[in-house]
Amino acid sequence: MSLNKSELVSAIAEKSGLKKADAENALNAFQEVLVESLANGEAVKVTGLLSVERVERAARTGRNPRTGEEIQIPAGFGVKISAGSLLKKAVTK
Structure with a gap:
């Protein structure tokens, strides 16, 4: 069993008390920061x-x-x- 992105967003929203849209924005921002950092060698x-x-x-x-x-x-x-x-x-x- 595994979580897909929408299930992960729902779980984050539930645990954090955020709206799903805000949880998805946070997850997308984490992804962008991760990709940009690795691309820069960090x-x-x-x-x-x-x-x-x-x-x-x-x-x-x-x-x-x-x-x-x-x-x-x-x-x-x-x-x-x-x-x-x-x-x-x-x-x-």
């Missing part, structure tokens, strides 16, 4: 919950799964998400 840390950072990936040699041919994969960036202590506790209960 990590985002919410103590106890999670940390998100942009990581560099080196160029490497891969293999085409269909043909077995070697291919060169260029250097690039990825996203690393680490769970904080609250998330880790929640999944061990």
Whole structure:
């Protein structure tokens, strides 16, 4: 089972006492800040919950799964998400 965005907005609104529209605006703002920060190379840390950072990936040699041919994969960036202590506790209960 998982929450989609509208279910998450409803849950946030219920827990916070905000109107759904305000909760959705807050969630959208969080998303924008997260994306902009990562694009600028800044990590985002919410103590106890999670940390998100942009990581560099080196160029490497891969293999085409269909043909077995070697291919060169260029250097690039990825996203690393680490769970904080609250998330880790929640999944061990």
